[in-house]
Amino acid sequence: MAVSVTDLSVARGGVPLLEAVSFTVAAGEALILRGPNGAGKTTLLRTLAGLQPPLSGRIGVADDAVAFAGHADGVKSALSVTENLDFWASIFGVTDISPALEAFDLAALAPRRAGLLSAGQKRRVGLARLVLTGRPVWLLDEPTVSLDARAVASLMRCLARHLAAGGSAVIASHTDLDLSPARPLDLSGYRARDPAPDRFDEAYS
Amino acid sequence: MIAVLARDLKLAVRAGGGFGLALAFFLIVVVLVPFALGPDTGLLTRIAPGVLWLGALLSCLLSLDRIFALDWEDGSLDLLATSPCPLELLCAVKALAHWLTTGLPLVLLAPVLGVLLNLPAAGVAPLTLSLLTGTPALSMIGAFGAALTVGLRRGGLLLSLIVLPLYVPTLILGAEVARRGAAGQSYETPALLLAGLTCGTIALLPFAAAAVLKVNLR
Numbered sequence: 323m324a325v326s327v328t329d330l331s332v333a334r335g336g337v338p339l340l341e342a343v344s345f346t347v348a349a350g351e352a353l354i355l356r357g358p359n360g361a362g363k364t365t366l367l368r369t370l371a372g373l374q375p376p377l378s379g380r381i382g383v384a385d386d387a388v389a390f391a392g393h394a395d396g397v398k399s400a401l402s403v404t405e406n407l408d409f410w411a412s413i414f415g416v417t418d419i420s421p422a423l424e425a426f427d428l429a430a431l432a433p434r435r436a437g438l439l440s441a442g443q444k445r446r447v448g449l450a451r452l453v454l455t456g457r458p459v460w461l462l463d464e465p466t467v468s469l470d471a472r473a474v475a476s477l478m479r480c481l482a483r484h485l486a487a488g489g490s491a492v493i494a495s496h497t498d499l500d501l502s503p504a505r506p507l508d509l510s511g512y513r514a515r516d517p518a519p520d521r522f523d524e525a526y527s
Numbered sequence: 528m529i530a531v532l533a534r535d536l537k538l539a540v541r542a543g544g545g546f547g548l549a550l551a552f553f554l555i556v557v558v559l560v561p562f563a564l565g566p567d568t569g570l571l572t573r574i575a576p577g578v579l580w581l582g583a584l585l586s587c588l589l590s591l592d593r594i595f596a597l598d599w600e601d602g603s604l605d606l607l608a609t610s611p612c613p614l615e616l617l618c619a620v621k622a623l624a625h626w627l628t629t630g631l632p633l634v635l636l637a638p639v640l641g642v643l644l645n646l647p648a649a650g651v652a653p654l655t656l657s658l659l660t661g662t663p664a665l666s667m668i669g670a671f672g673a674a675l676t677v678g679l680r681r682g683g684l685l686l687s688l689i690v691l692p693l694y695v696p697t698l699i700l701g702a703e704v705a706r707r708g709a710a711g712q713s714y715e716t717p718a719l720l721l722a723g724l725t726c727g728t729i730a731l732l733p734f735a736a737a738a739v740l741k742v743n744l745r
Contacts, residue, residue, distance in 0.1 A: 372609060373605060373609065373745065374745040386611060389609070390605065390606065391606075394600075394601055394605070396601055396605070398538060399601075401538070401541075405534075409534045410606075412529075412530035413531070413612060414611065448602075451606070455610075
């Protein structure tokens with residue numbers, strides 16, 4: 323089991339968002355998180371990535387197994403595409419960045435300064451980093467934002483390859499992803515009860 | 528880890544990296560002090576070590592908020608925190624990169640600017656020595672302060688207020704080494720204390736910085 327989550331509660335800024343979330347993601351499988359804005363998709367992903375502690379519950383995933391890609395791409399504008407990817411490659415102990423460039427069709431952009439790229443191109447550089455991590459569990463937060471149809475197709479191809487190689491993924495997305503085997507999980511059913519106490523005394527009890 | 532250091536150095540010297548800011552500020556302070564005080568060379572000689580140390584400290588302060596803020600803004604800090612490199616080491620390397628781009632140039636520039644303040648020739652070596660042993664502590668303490676205030680918009684003000692009192696011991700000891708050296712006295716004791724302070728800072732603060740960084744990333 324690549325990821326197993328038992329009875330997990332998460333909070334953002336002290337406000338509980340989700341409670342009693344339980345799921346497992348097997349190797350070779352993707353889980354698509356669904357839910358309205360503010361449902362707690364990002365918070366759940368950040369908790370899985372180990373960036374914040376859970377309120378309660380257990381997360382069964384090794385810290386060194388996850389690769390996280392959030393809203394921000396972590397791309398340095400002053401460096402070229404190659405330099406950006408080279409940096410992440412050496413952080414993860416990889417020397418060859420050509421698979422990443424190829425997966426997201428970045429070869430033509432490689433020598434360009436990242437600051438000159440469009441939002442979609444920058445996103446592609448951010449996603450290409452995932453290929454370099456070599457980690458089995460990908461946590462993707464809205465990966466298709468600002469991508470065009472062709473780039474979404476590359477992402478799906480890349481994800482399919484990752485799953486076929488025994489990897490797994492947890493993806494928060496509003497769009498329908500053409501990916502299999504993928505299982506949807508609607509988070510609106512796990513919304514935490516309103517924690518606001520009725521009376522002043524209860525707040526301090 | 529070498530990769531983080533190399534990237535930070537590269538980013539600092541590229542356009543918009545703010546490499547020259549601290550140096551320019553240091554130059555301005557030291558050049559303007561004699562104009563403000565008048566042509567009393569005896570007075571300048573007396574205050575030269577203190578002015579050089581104060582100028583170096585304030586220049587160091589200018590670029591502190593960039594240590595983590597830029598990586599936080601573009602999301603790199605989240606990604607680095609989930610990468611195989613330990614956060615403690617990351618904080619230490621970030622401080623080292625700050626020192627190499629700010630502290631070390633100040634150390635090299637200070638003896639030259641000492642001429643403008645009529646620093647006696649005997650005082651040059653102790654001044655350089657004190658800055659060389661003291662400025663790493665400034666960068667490390669600054670990295671801790673930057674970790675505390677990362678994520679705050681315009682956190683620079685709070686950062687300066689937090690960091691200034693922590694800079695006081697380094698300033699007192701560093702300026703004392705430079706002053707005694709310039710006056711021809713023995714400066715062994717404050718120099719050893721300063722070196723001890725810097726070593727302690729480098730040994731302990733990466734852990735403190737990593738701990739507060741973890742809290743701030745939530």
